[in-house]
Amino acid sequence: MSSSLTFQILGVVEARIGTDLVRLSGKQRSLLAVMLLQANCTVTNTRLMDAVWGRPLPVAPETRVRTLVSELRRSLSRHGFDGIQTKPSGYVIRVEDGQLDLNVFLAKVRQAREAVINGVPGAALNAYDEALALWHGTALTGASGPFADAETARLEEVRLTVMEERFGALLQLGRPAEVVTDLSRLVLLHPLREGLHAQLMTALYRCGRRSEALDLYRSLRSRLVQELGMEPLTELRNLQQQMLSSEPVPDLALQDQLTGPAHARRR
Structure with a gap:
C-alpha cells in the first residue's frame, strides 16, 4: 500500500499524492466516501448500492457496483494504492494512521478535550485550531446519494460542536x-x-x-x-x-x- 497517498473528505472528496490529485469521477467520489467513512470494515454490496444510488435502484445494481469498484481501484492503483480488497459480502478499504483527514481531525479533537479536562485551555486551543484547519469547505463535497447527504449533515454537526468547544477555550483564556x-x-x-x-x-x-x-x-x-x-x-x-x-x-x-x-x- 502506498503510504504517500492520502484521502480527504472534510471538503471535496479527494485522493492525492502530495499536492497531486488523483482523477476521480463523481460516482467514484461517492463510492470512496462510503468506504472511507467505514474504513477498515467490510461494506456490503447492498450497503454500497443503497448509499450510492438510493431507492429505486438502477438496473443491474450489483454489476454497477462491481464496475465502479474496479474503476476506483484502477484509478488508485496507478498511484501505488492497493488497499481496496474484495470480501465475500462486499469490499473493504484499508487506511493507515494519518492517511484519512477525518481520523486526524478526530484525534486532534480528543487531544484538545483531554487538555480541557486537564485544565490546560491553551493547549486545547492549539489542538482545536489544528483540527479545524483540516476542513476545506463542506464535508463530502462532490459525493452524492442518500448516504452522503446524511453523513454531510452529521459531520457538519460534529464540526460545529468542535467550534463551540474552541470558543469555550478562548473564553477560558x-x-x-x-x-x-x-x-x-x-x-x-x-x-x-x-x-x-x-x-x-x-x-x-x-x-x-x-x-x-x-x-x-x-x-x-x-x-x-x-x-x-x-x-x-x-x-x-x-x-x-x-x-x-x-x-x-x-x-x-x-x-x-x-x-x-x-x-x-x-x-
Missing part, C-alpha cells in the same frame, strides 16, 4: 473579544442553538456589552417560544439572571446540556 464576530455569524446561521447563544452572551457581557447580551437572550427566548413552544434552558435563564445582577458569569465550555440545537436535544 480570557479572550472574549476574539470570539464575538465568529459567534455572531454562527448565531445567525443557527438561530435556535442555545449553546452558541450562551457563549455569545458570555463574550458580549465580558466585553462590557451587557445590554447586547440581554437583547440576545430576549431574541432567543422569543424565537424558542414562538417556533418550538419552549422556554430557554435553565442554564440560559440563570445566565440571564447573573447578567441582570451584574454578577460574574461562568465558563460554559463543554456543557453537554448546552450542545446542539434545541429541537434536536429536547424532542
Whole structure:
C-alpha cells in the first residue's frame, strides 16, 4: 500500500499524492466516501448500492457496483494504492494512521478535550485550531446519494460542536473579544442553538456589552417560544439572571446540556 497517498473528505472528496490529485469521477467520489467513512470494515454490496444510488435502484445494481469498484481501484492503483480488497459480502478499504483527514481531525479533537479536562485551555486551543484547519469547505463535497447527504449533515454537526468547544477555550483564556464576530455569524446561521447563544452572551457581557447580551437572550427566548413552544434552558435563564445582577458569569465550555440545537436535544 502506498503510504504517500492520502484521502480527504472534510471538503471535496479527494485522493492525492502530495499536492497531486488523483482523477476521480463523481460516482467514484461517492463510492470512496462510503468506504472511507467505514474504513477498515467490510461494506456490503447492498450497503454500497443503497448509499450510492438510493431507492429505486438502477438496473443491474450489483454489476454497477462491481464496475465502479474496479474503476476506483484502477484509478488508485496507478498511484501505488492497493488497499481496496474484495470480501465475500462486499469490499473493504484499508487506511493507515494519518492517511484519512477525518481520523486526524478526530484525534486532534480528543487531544484538545483531554487538555480541557486537564485544565490546560491553551493547549486545547492549539489542538482545536489544528483540527479545524483540516476542513476545506463542506464535508463530502462532490459525493452524492442518500448516504452522503446524511453523513454531510452529521459531520457538519460534529464540526460545529468542535467550534463551540474552541470558543469555550478562548473564553477560558480570557479572550472574549476574539470570539464575538465568529459567534455572531454562527448565531445567525443557527438561530435556535442555545449553546452558541450562551457563549455569545458570555463574550458580549465580558466585553462590557451587557445590554447586547440581554437583547440576545430576549431574541432567543422569543424565537424558542414562538417556533418550538419552549422556554430557554435553565442554564440560559440563570445566565440571564447573573447578567441582570451584574454578577460574574461562568465558563460554559463543554456543557453537554448546552450542545446542539434545541429541537434536536429536547424532542
